[in-house]
Amino acid sequence: MGPEALAQVLRPLKGMFPTAAYPNLIVGLEVSDDAAVYKITDETAIILTLDFFTPVVDDPYDFGAIAAANALSDVYAMGGQVAVALNICGFPPDLPREIIAEILRGGAEKVAEAGGALAGGHTMDDREPKYGLSVMGLVHPDHILTKGGARPGDILILTKPLGVGIITTAFKADVAEPAHIQAAVESMKKLNRQAATLIQQVGVRACTDITGFSLLGHAYEIAERSNACLRFYADKLPFIVGARHYADLWLFPGGTCNNERAYSHAVRFADTIPEELRQLLFTPETSGGLLVPVPPDRIDRLLALFAEANHPCWVVGEVAPGEGIEVM
Amino acid sequence: MVTVDARGLSCPQPVMLAKQAIDKGEFPIEVLVDTVTSRENVRRLAQRLGLKVQAEPSGDGFKVTLDK
Incomplete structure (x- = not known):
């Protein structure tokens, strides 16, 4: 189900379980x-x-x-x-x-x-x-790490590369190379457990994982709940080998279009960002990594911890005053 | 006129069928699709390849005509 349709059918339920009546429900439908x-x-x-x-x-x-x-x-x-x-x-x-x-x-x-x-x-x-x-x-x-905890000045890190969605789509269309599929499978099978432990060690306030609503969709949820702008640097975004190639061939699943429709109003792309990269960033991911806004005074220690643990981690952007998403 | 019937298929199948027809080089090509998503993806693929694109409602879906 696309994000727009989902929001529509859930709307009537949102008011049924108010925080006042359910004080122990810290996170529910009200602020999902x-x-x-x-x-x-x-x-x-x-x-x-x-x-x-x-x-x-x-x-x-x-x-x-x-x-x-x-x-x-x-x-x-x-x-x-x-x-x-x-x-x-x-x-x-x-x-x-x-x-x-x-x-x-x-x-x-x-x-x-x-x-x-x-x-x-x-x-x-x-x-x-x-x-x-x-x-x-x-x-x-x-x-608890929610989507509402990002603050301007935070540095955005991502703990898995992007692109498994388009690679599995290429696989279903019988055109994916075995090495690309293998890399996507290994990425999807990897637990976010160690990454979660490392971010808790330095202390962060916000986190989400990248799945069906794509990098930009899930980032938008953080931006919206945190009243801030999430800014990504396109040349810092990591992709599994093959993902950019399948994007060039325009092998996007239907979910890409749903996400674009739902979130493009909030996303500002620099003119230099090519069309296939924009689409790729709207493409659903499966079992993606954690996207974490990290307070600036903790980023060096966090990167050192990831390096020490030999766990991948990419600095992909920052949180700025404002709203929505910027890709530059 | 070459016709590619991609009705009932979900992305990326319509795009792949359209690309196969484009690669054969016989124009114009009309691609029949039944969702807005498929129409937009076929349209964007063709635009990227520098082709002329026209889309119009057809039956319960759309007809996307591609030409050099």
């Missing part, structure tokens, strides 16, 4: 974020999120691992750690059991890698396979 957060004591809040989708790659184990990493990511984007997860499954009745077992193994091993426990799930018959997780995480209520 990567996941819901519910405070149970002054020291503990639970994070609730779920995500599932149809296969993005052929290998069933990889599909399970990617779907799980993608679902778990919302917990990290809120600043939490994974506690428990449940499977969400839809499978065709004639899908071989060994394939289903591989999907579930891929998901379960990711949950274990995240330090959580897989505790159950629900399966239904479906024409197209679907898999994902419902996840519960834990966070100290004072350490």
Whole structure:
């Protein structure tokens, strides 16, 4: 579902659960974020999120691992750690059991890698396979990272390269090179756990993960909730090898157009930014990295921590006074 | 006139079919699509390749005509 349609159908529900009546619901529909957060004591809040989708790659184990990493990511984007997860499954009745077992193994091993426990799930018959997780995480209520915490002067970092969306689209169209697919699969399978731990070590206020609404869509949510402008430097944005090539061939999925329609009103591109790069930045990502506004006095320490951990991290822009998104 | 029927297909399939027809070099080409997204993607691909593009409603969808 595109962001515009989603906002429209959710609108009637927004006022039903006001903060005044549900004081422990720290993050809900009123100001939506990567996941819901519910405070149970002054020291503990639970994070609730779920995500599932149809296969993005052929290998069933990889599909399970990617779907799980993608679902778990919302917990990290809120600043939490994974506690428990449940499977969400839809499978065709004639899908071989060994394939289903591989999907579930891929998901379960990711949950274990995240330090959580897989505790159950629900399966239904479906024409197209679907898999994902419902996840519960834990966070100290004072350490929740929301989309509203960015401040002018913050430096924007990104913890995974962009481009998996267009590469998986090229793959579905049978024109992607195996090396490009492999790089995209490895990126999508990678948990955001370590990146989340590192940003918590230096202390940040805001974070989101880059998924279906694209870099610019998710960045816009931060800009809007933080009343600030997010400015990206196009030449600093990292892409998986192959992504720019498929953009040149105009192999954009339909989701690119939905995102462009929803967010282009808020995005100002420098004249030098070519059309295919603009489209690429509106292209949905799957299990993308964390986009984090980092207070300027903490950026050097954070970059040193990422370097020490041998974890990739790119400085891609800054937060400025104003509104919306700038790409220059 | 070469006709590419891309109705019922989602992106990037209409773009790929249009590109295949363009590469053959026989013009004009009319591409039939049934969504605004497909129409815009075919239009932009053709513009990038320096072709003349005209789009108009056709049936339940659109007809995008490409020419040199």
